[in-house]
Amino acid sequence: MNALKGFSAPIVAGVVLFGLWQGVLSLFNPQGFVLPAPSEIVGALIDNWDEVYQGARITGFVVVSGLIAGIVLGIIAALLVTRFRTANETITPLAVAVNAIPIIALAPIFNNWFGLTSPRSNQAIVVALVFFPIFINTTRGLTQVDRSQVELMESYAASRSRITREVRIPNALPFFFTALKLSTSLAVIAAIVAEYFGGRQDALGPMITQSAGLTRYDEAWAAVLAGTMIGAVLYFAVLVLERVAMPWHSLIRNHGDDK
């Protein structure tokens, strides 16, 4: 499949890395004090499968729902702001400034707003974290268009919405996907860290803090592994989506290669 092309090298690199990790630890640190070996983590994952799976579902739901809401809101805001030039000139710099707030630090405050045990506050953190990069980058892509392409459309008396569809949106896609790739890993981090402070107690975040508190590090790592898998699956999905949405883009990247 064309969309999957080019993923083999990172997979090989990952396997080699884990092999080294396992090898080095079994040579120098057989008791697994500092860092459990991959085999121990996988063992803990199997032993605690039901709990970890349940935690991954809950955290995964927070991540995915937060991502989707953040993306949708970010895109709507970007389209609105590019429609009205003054809005773009006032709101966009403001958004860049707000984006500098370490949103994850607001987790305890969000807990206060949405309820300590509700996953709503965790979702809200993810939404806020995803919203800004999507909004800022998409706005950039919608506005930083080739002048002559817009003039060409104007010379055909194309309507404003037609210009948005034919020129601005395709131009914004690479910007959007760059932000989206950044957002998927951020969303997982945000969800788990937010869960340290509140939300459902059977999610991955509390599982990590509780296991670590009881010095059951292999279980903590099993939960981390589950979080990693969520991030990896999402990232991979975005990569595939990117290739499907922008088949021409890989042509630009591979320029000069044979096909």
Add this chain to the structure above:
Amino acid sequence: MNVIDIQGATKVFNPGRSNQVEALAEIDLAVEPGEFITLIGPSGCGKSTLLRLIASLISPSTGSVEVNAKPAEQARLDRDYGMAFQTAGLFDWRTVTKNIELPLELMGWSKGNRRRRAAEMLELVKLSDFAKHHPSELSGGMQQRVAIARALAFSPSLLLMDEPFGALDEMTREHMQDELLRIWKETGTTVVFVTHSIPEAVYLSTRVLVMSPRPGTIASIIDVDLGGRSAATRDDPAFFNKVTEVRVALRKVEE
């Protein structure tokens, strides 16, 4: 009835600001149907600006611009002209065929007609083998040819072309010149063509307008009456005389 009627048009960019540029001063121009006008002049003298005024992509600071006896704005809305820009301005996300079909889509042509016309146009610019490629896979000159095909696709009665052959090699350039002249003769289109090449201006046009540097004005108008063009025209002494005449006029404005 004139195809283009410009009276006392001036263009000042960013008026009243520190980056104010007086691009065009007092342009008067009347172009009759079927003429082939070239604009030639030093870089930055306002050739592209004048073309954009005619296309109503910008509006004049003072004066008036009419196309087909109506305000240029209305002519644009009526899609009275086709335009090829100085940069190819192709859409990377569309294949070569789809790029050529773009104006036809906007004009509501049926899919079958669009396909057929795009294929004809590709034939014309000798790029049939690249129909399904994306612009980023083409050389600069090939991209420029796609842009020309796109401008010609809907057979507009007025063609505005801004250095369309600038990126082409000499042989392709001469071929495209002959093709453009053939289309012009067959369709009776009026053409306004910007170029930096004196022989190109003489070979193509019925009138060469020599422009002076900023603020741009039409410094001299040279009528070219060489009859039908062919390969022999390029070696004709009358052709060389005209080339010299334009060169002298250009030298005068650059002093």
